[in-house]
Amino acid sequence: MTKRAYNFYAGPATLPLPILEKARDELLDFAGTGMSVMEISHRSKQYDKVHQESMSLVKELMGLKDDRKVLWLQGGASSQFYMVPLNLQLPGKKAQFVNTGAWSKKAIKEAKFYGDVEVVASSDEENFSYIPQGVEFDDDLAFAHITGNNTIFGTEWHYSPKVPDDVPLVGDLSSNLMDKVEDFNKYGVIYAGAQKNLGPAGVTLVVVREDLLDRVPENTPTMQKWSTQAAKDSLFNTGPVFPIYMCNLSLNYLKENGGIKAVEAKNNEKAKIIYDLIDGSGGFFKGHARKDSRSLMNVTFNLPTPELEAKCVGEGLERNLVGLKGHRSVGGMRASIYNAMSIEGVKALAEFLKEFQGNNQ
């Protein structure tokens, strides 16, 4: 077998090795059924246990109140970009967004199909290198929306914007779900594609406050309404069984390893290693994100020239450090260090970068 790579892809991304091993070991025989988890009915008691547990683990790990409904949907965060405004619209009321990058822009674009949209703050003019500080949303909105972390630009919210009590705050937490302790109950709606910090691609987590499920117009197709799956514990139709099963393993793994508090400490340690290296490089490595907005999950940085950046990505690959090429919007390099990335992996990256600087400065 090939040596396991250190996988810095932005998503789909690295998963904890023990859960992959478990999935492999029981791939042909799930829970003593003599069938793969991919083959059993989504209405079977064996799968139902996984399904229900995966939802209760989300509630437990995130400390969610009883009035929060956990949904497993399909279509990615990209589908929530329209489902959020469709399901939260209120006649005559507008929505407000903070524009912190490419994914915020897409969310804004889709929201315009369902009502008036305002951008209350944006870092567009500085290539999204920071999270606007001191954001306050207006009263009397259909909803307020933030993108919790911006994979492309490597920025993350580290404070809570001010939101009036009557306005539901919506968070796209696709790339920083459960990366640090926060009050998840401050959100009316949370959505997240699983393939960054939670599991494999193919399932989208949505957490919605129950009273918000009634807003959707009656003449809305069944599958576009959150309330359809909310009423059936996400078993209205056949869901993405295997991706949900993998999320279940991942959530159990997080719980067994101390939950969000423990992984936050690990994430802080990992991020410090890389950011310290950047800051101590005398300008050879230059972080894209402003220090107050640095992401714990995606570290974006540039080298003195595009040629050196390409060389660094290539040599990293030879050292089994995979997926370090930056997104074209920022260029340079990007190390995605999600919950599942080990401290060992980050140390290997730091060591390599230091060596690369020594050889190429």
Next chain:
Amino acid sequence: MTKRAYNFYAGPATLPLPILEKARDELLDFAGTGMSVMEISHRSKQYDKVHQESMSLVKELMGLKDDRKVLWLQGGASSQFYMVPLNLQLPGKKAQFVNTGAWSKKAIKEAKFYGDVEVVASSDEENFSYIPQGVEFDDDLAFAHITGNNTIFGTEWHYSPKVPDDVPLVGDLSSNLMDKVEDFNKYGVIYAGAQKNLGPAGVTLVVVREDLLDRVPENTPTMQKWSTQAAKDSLFNTGPVFPIYMCNLSLNYLKENGGIKAVEAKNNEKAKIIYDLIDGSGGFFKGHARKDSRSLMNVTFNLPTPELEAKCVGEGLERNLVGLKGHRSVGGMRASIYNAMSIEGVKALAEFLKEFQGNNQ
């Protein structure tokens, strides 16, 4: 390891053992990457090969013309119930449906959100025990729709309805995709949830004739349009990587084993074993479907009493024959014998049923 079950579930359903073994063997190290296929980027060259091949295999195996676009979507056939009428609507033109059961009804319900709908034929009055024969659709429709196979009732289309040249025929082939040779180019649109005859749950195959991609109204959210994924080879956003990978393995397996022609012969043999047993039981087993409409994929039948039916399902389970309970709409028993079900499995079922009759008559 538990003995491998004979899995007669209606879906998710049995998969070919060799593809499960392959998935297991490379679950931690896909294509020599040192990563799971669940962990690599959907933009990586290793995954892209799987992705593109899975689409070309669909075209090759189904003999699709060049102007057919293969899409891998999410949300199940249930999402296509609204996406079909949304994407095919034409101002002032109606759609016509044949109502052959629960899934047809759901498709009809969602189509009403987008225009006038007519049912041209129905078997509702006989609990959907047959496919209406000699169906002809009108001229000048937005589209015509059939459900190729009805899992709940065990009926399947064995002829082509008459459709005017200018009307696109839409087929929901979720539960009989590639079960027999047919002219798939007769359809303007085919859709199918993968979890019955193609792969695991979590991905939906859509095949659409390219000229039909232009009909969708401009003010439609991005993810609701087929054209969004059609323009990007289903890589507009992160798709369900692992389910598509499994479909790739399944399609390769079908090709290596002689394609649709060979599996049709196998399916005919399997179906004959069970239907012959039913017909030769002197009325102890009573098939739900009329003979001209019998499904190759789902065999639905009743026993003299509900008590005997429950006993038979229970004793089957003890013999490792899983998933034989019928849907509540028909009651009784249902044996789903999709492409991946072996002749050996069907023989084991027939043997058991014969024995059960002997012991309980």
